[in-house]
Amino acid sequence: MHSLFAWRYFKAKKTTNAINVISWISIVAMLFGTAALILVLSVFNGFEDLVKGLYSSFYPDVKIVPASGKNLSLTAEQLQTLRSVKGVKALSLVVEERAFLKNGEAQSMITLKGVDSAYKQVTTVAEHIVNGEFNTGTSDKPLLVLGYGIENAVAVQADRNIFPLTVYLPRKGEVDLSDPLKSLATDTVNTSGSFLIQQDFDNKYVLTNLGFVKTMLNMPPDAYGAAEIAVNNPDDAKTVQVRLQRLLGKDYMVQTRYEQNKSLYSIMQMEKWVIYAILSLILVVAAFNMIGALTMLVLEKREDIGVLHAIGASRNFIKRIFLSEGLLLATIGGGGGMLLALLIAWAQLKFHLVPLQGDSFLISYFPVKINPWDFLLVGTTVLVISLIAAYIPARKAARQQLVLRSE
Known part of the structure; x- marks a missing residue:
């Protein structure tokens, strides 16, 4: 039921257009942040496979x-x-x-x-x-x-x-x-x-x-x-x-x-995790936009919250509505980002869109390798950051005590 409320709040027109604008900004930020994170990890996977392949030519099993x-x-x-x-x-x-x-x-x-x-x-x-x-x-x-x-x-x-x-x-x-x-x-x-x-x-x-x-x-x-x-x-x-x-x-x-080659492999893994941590900051920035959008939505729906309280809705139910709203924004942005990353990676593999500069490389384009575990990692990161961001306005909405009519 709370997911249905979240979906209706997302589709419904708001009295303040800024709420729609900020919501879509947070979705777009999530989309590009997710796509960038997956693409960079995929490029690291490609280079890692390339290096391992070269080293396997000289080092035995x-x-x-x-x-x-x-x-x-x-x-x-x-x-x-x-x-x-x-x-x-x-x-x-x-x-x-x-x-x-x-x-x-x-x-x-x-x-x-x-x-x-x-x-x-x-x-x-x-x-x-x-x-x-x-x-x-x-x-x-x-x-x-x-x-x-x-x-x-x-x-x-x-x-x-x-x-x-x-x-x-x-x-x-x-x-x-x-x-x-x-x-x-x-x-x-x-x-x-x-x-x-x-x-x-x-x-x-x-x-x-x-x-x-x-x-x-x-x-x-x-x-x-x-x-x-x-x-x-x-x-x-x-x-x-x-x-x-x-x-x-x-x-x-x-x-x-x-x-x-333990030191080589350890360095490659460390570099990958450092880049993952840095690019995750893009998702954190998107989360701030989400906090703003949900906070304004809470103010917009004060009367609805009051009605729900009046008909017996618990504080946890109200909180879950706005948590679901945050997850909805994250799902749209994160899911779109994953599809965009998959499309760009496929295009890079097929058409070699982004070349490597210089003539000293064994390949002429950035190598890319799609790893399902990267999608799972980034998806989990998006959901965790979104839940943390949505919790603040959701808790505020659950604590509201509003009077529907005053004399």
Whole structure:
């Protein structure tokens, strides 16, 4: 019944036109505030998916690293057991070490990553080759696959360089202060190609043969830097992690992709929540308009309130009428905003209306991803803010004691 009263009050003509104006201003403010909030969250979702997609090209589903130190030891029997764990699709052994890469006068500090033949089954780096091919060679004749930024830094064309590059790696446990060069293992290596994924990788990594790196570092046969694993179903990565951790024990640390990049994902989530909080202030401003509109409506309907009191309506019934009026304004504004956001997001996905400035991005337009949970979050926010805003004039209406006729 109170909802029916609220609907009639909304449709009915008011003696003061300002009430209609302020009501529609609050609806329009709610509409644009809701649409803006959903669209910004959708853009964040789009960029988050883009970044996660780029990082998933380089980081594996699951990674095994030593609990302490830089190297882990895995025997052939252990590796066979790990490969047979339910859910494991492929396992690749890798070693990473900081190195120095030189081409005449051009030079760059790099992270040299030795990978085995199963590496292409664990990551999709090979799908991001822009020059040449993905070929790390053999332990005797290694080849380098350069990040695109490294390729530019050392001034080579990875698919056609004539002269090999010089690689310097620190010798394990050997330091000669009188001649620091004696503490470095040096070799010359040709390049086979270059990859372009994301600046964090393109400007840092050079991939090569695992055996070659282990030889330069004087590593034992069963020693590795890490084991990178691809799982059959990425959604089961957490389950596979638990199985591997139980199998390996406390001397090893098994990490999911999220745990390998926890700081990155945490920052992205924090940014999203900060933007959500800031844009929610638009809805708060709209709520002030709603308070004004409902307060004026209470003054407009004083006689109606008096009649309702006279025929036995309780204070709570009067309060619910104006609370329903506030929810009605919020529903019209918030619902319209959601439909507007959905329409704009669809148009952006289909027609790429808003481009990204510059040529350094992998895509030319703002990415958008519609998430139903964002609609639920924003809808709940609109309702809560509207209820708080409507409560003030609703309480005032319920407390009114009016005399319908005076002598």
